[in-house]
Amino acid sequence: MIPVAEVQIGEKEKEYVNDCLATGWVSSLGKYVTAFEEAFAAFCDRPYGVATSSGTTALHLALAGLNIGPGAEVIVPSLTFVATANAVVYAGARPVFVDCDPLTWTIDPTAVAAAVTPRTQAVIVVHLYGHPADMDPILAVAREHNLAVIEDAAEAHGARYKGKRVGSLGTVGCFSFYGNKIITTGEGGMVVTADRTLAQRMAWLRDHAMSKDRRYWHQEVGYNYRMTNVQAAIGLGQLERIEEILAQKRRIGARYRERLADASGITAAPEAPWAQNVYWMYSVLIHDEFGLSRDQVMAGLRRGGVDSRNFFWPVHALPPYESGLRLPVSEDLAARGINLPSSPSLTNDQIDFTCDTLTGLRDAYAG
Ligand SMILES: *Cc1c(COP(=O)(O)O)cnc(C)c1O
Numbered sequence: 217m218i219p220v221a222e223v224q225i226g227e228k229e230k231e232y233v234n235d236c237l238a239t240g241w242v243s244s245l246g247k248y249v250t251a252f253e254e255a256f257a258a259f260c261d262r263p264y265g266v267a268t269s270s271g272t273t274a275l276h277l278a279l280a281g282l283n284i285g286p287g288a289e290v291i292v293p294s295l296t297f298v299a300t301a302n303a304v305v306y307a308g309a310r311p312v313f314v315d316c317d318p319l320t321w322t323i324d325p326t327a328v329a330a331a332v333t334p335r336t337q338a339v340i341v342v343h344l345y346g347h348p349a350d351m352d353p354i355l356a357v358a359r360e361h362n363l364a365v366i367e368d369a370a371e372a373h374g375a376r377y378k379g380k381r382v383g384s385l386g387t388v389g390c391f392s393f394y395g396n397k398i399i400t401t402g403e404g405g406m407v408v409t410a411d412r413t414l415a416q417r418m419a420w421l422r423d424h425a426m427s428k429d430r431r432y433w434h435q436e437v438g439y440n441y442r443m444t445n446v447q448a449a450i451g452l453g454q455l456e457r458i459e460e461i462l463a464q465k466r467r468i469g470a471r472y473r474e475r476l477a478d479a480s481g482i483t484a485a486p487e488a489p490w491a492q493n494v495y496w497m498y499s500v501l502i503h504d505e506f507g508l509s510r511d512q513v514m515a516g517l518r519r520g521g522v523d524s525r526n527f528f529w530p531v532h533a534l535p536p537y538e539s540g541l542r543l544p545v546s547e548d549l550a551a552r553g554i555n556l557p558s559s560p561s562l563t564n565d566q567i568d569f570t571c572d573t574l575t576g577l578r579d580a581y582a583g
Pocket residue numbers: 270271272273296297299300342368370371392393394403404405
């Protein structure tokens with residue numbers, strides 16, 4: 217079975233982890249946390265990085281750092297992993313779901329503008345499946361209404377918007393280093409920002425909001441959202457190879473596109489003229505003309521030895537958030553989308569096999 221994603225751990229990761237074990241620095245103190253924060257922030261063209269225990273806690277820490285809480289509304293796209301919305305609820309604020317753009321599958325800037333109310337304090341954009349959101353019109357709305365812009369870049373490390381790295385465009389950029397993300401620390405996350413005061417506040421909240429000069433004196437309800445030195449050691453090793461990983465992702469994206477761009481009944485993953493997609497998951501849409509439903513296609517791929525994933529359910533339709541709201545673009549994309557195998561180690565032959573298996577299902581149906 218060709219897997220959807222595969223973790224690759226290199227020699228550097230092992231060397232750095234062994235260093236943690238040999239020296240006893242296995243908890244959240246130690247040189248790798250700071251080194252990883254500095255190196256990853258620099259990779260994102262930001263001066264400050266605050267490492268966290270996950271991408272979800274990175275999002276929550278960003279909201280808490282920005283003092284977004286009860287009474288506030290936060291605009292989020294519905295087509296995302298559920299953690300984007302859950303973090304808003306953890307902060308005590310209310311997620312306001314908006315629709316996506318049918319061409320880039322990311323948050324629709326006109327829907328953002330239409331959703332602003334006097335209670336709106338922030339917008340979370342999601343760079344879905346590795347494709348950046350259209351930032352300029354969203355940043356303009358944010359400036360006009362004095363909103364914070366949180367980039368959920370959990371799926372898009374290294375992607376570019378008009379030449380700029382994702383994570384460097386908003387007030388804060390939040391990343392995940394879960395096992396199947398572009399780079400991993402096992403579990404982990406980071407918030408990057410250019411705002412020094414905010415970075416210091418987030419680092420303080422991450423560590424129980426304890427006073428720097430008065431031990432066990434806590435002025436706010438903080439969190440333990442720390443990353444361990446062992447996790448950071450893995451992350452630093454991974455980060456030293458990230459350009460290589462991204463080059464493989466670009467190769468995979470180009471190969472799929474070449475093979476699927478003209479396939480009838482299929483829409484290949486987007487790449488807007490202003491975007492550089494990093495294809496966290498190379499994804500396609502299955503249209504009615506294909507002749508088989510999305511779920512039939514996934515079952516057919518599995519029979520042929522190719523693993524795949526359905527798109528996220530639109531979050532506004534999940535039980536905790538269900539309100540009768542309809543967001544037709546997100547609902548349509550969610551019903552049609554499939555993530556195909558996308559590991560950096562995927563060979564061109566495996567991509568060709570995946571595409572042949574996919575188009576073969578349609579031809580078999582048509583025949
Ligand atoms: C993975 C992911 C997260 C959460 O990251 P974790 O490290 O799993 O907590 C948040 N948002 C998006 C869009 C993700 O894909």
